[in-house]
Amino acid sequence: MLPSASLESAVARVKDVLGVEPTGEDPKRPDPRHLVATVPVERWLASAEAARDALGCRYFCHLTAVDWKADGFDVVCRVESLETGLGITLKTRIPREPAECPSLATLYKGALWMERECYDLFGIRFVGHPDLRRLLLPDDWEGHPLRKDYAVDTAHAPYR
Numbered sequence: 001m002l003p004s005a006s007l008e009s010a011v012a013r014v015k016d017v018l019g020v021e022p023t024g025e026d027p028k029r030p031d032p033r034h035l036v037a038t039v040p041v042e043r044w045l046a047s048a049e050a051a052r053d054a055l056g057c058r059y060f061c062h063l064t065a066v067d068w069k070a071d072g073f074d075v076v077c078r079v080e081s082l083e084t085g086l087g088i089t090l091k092t093r094i095p096r097e098p099a100e101c102p103s104l105a106t107l108y109k110g111a112l113w114m115e116r117e118c119y120d121l122f123g124i125r126f127v128g129h130p131d132l133r134r135l136l137l138p139d140d141w142e143g144h145p146l147r148k149d150y151a152v153d154t155a156h157a158p159y160r
Contacts, residue, residue, distance in 0.1 A: 007032045010086055017054045018047050025089065033080075038091045045102040048079065051088050052107055056081040060110035065122045067148045068093075073124060075101045079108070094124070103129040121146040 010032035014022045022035040039047040051057040061078035068074065072095045080087040094101050103126035104111040115126040116135040123144035126132055134141065143150050 010035065014055065014086075014088060017050045019043070020047075022088070033085050033087045034089070035087065036089045036091065038093075041092045041094050041101060044075070044090070044092045045104065045107070047090060048077070048104050048107050051079050051090065055086060055088070056083055057086060057088055058082070060104075060108035061087075063104070063111055063114040063118060065118050065124055065146075067122065067146065069148050070096070072096045073099060073122060075118070075124065077104065077111070077114075099124045100127050101125075102127050103132075105129050120144070123147060 011022055014020075014035055014037060018037050018039060020037050020039055022037045024031060025034040025036055037047070057079035059080045059082050061080060063075070063077040066074040066076065072093055074091050074093055076089060076091050078087065078089050092101065099122070101124055103115055105115060105126070106128065112129075112131070113135065115129050116132060118124050119126060119129075119132055120134045120136050121144055133139075137145075145152075
């Protein structure tokens with residue numbers, strides 16, 4: 001595991017490999033197990049591959065999105081190295097239209113279902129995903145319930 005004294009070396013290594021300055025999830029208590037790296041969408045796939053191959057972050061924890069209304073969506077994923085304890089939350093900002101992001105499914109099998117869930121609930125298309133279709137809602141469901149512009153007061157057929 002990474003000792004807290006190696007925070008500077010972990011930050012330097014992530015910066016060197018990903019080309020961005022990582023921050024801590026908690027600015028008051030930075031921790032090498034919880035670094036955040038925001039990358040442009042054009043470097044999303046390459047950054048995830050570098051995190052896996054060069055930083056040893058082979059464990060894919062989760063993927064989700066955050067709706068920032070007119071500012072678009074943040075796609076967020078968490079990868080970790082179980083050997084060293086290094087953890088990185090990767091973020092990228094995509095526009096609302098078209099809401100598209102490269103798929104990480106070719107790098108991490110754990111992304112398969114999580115990208116489908118994100119597509120289903122946020123409407124984000126993961127380009128290159130081998131089986132992008134609804135996961136939780138019926139195929140005829142209209143809209144994406146976790147978008148902030150989704151009309152929550154509309155009557156819907158009951159869940160099956």
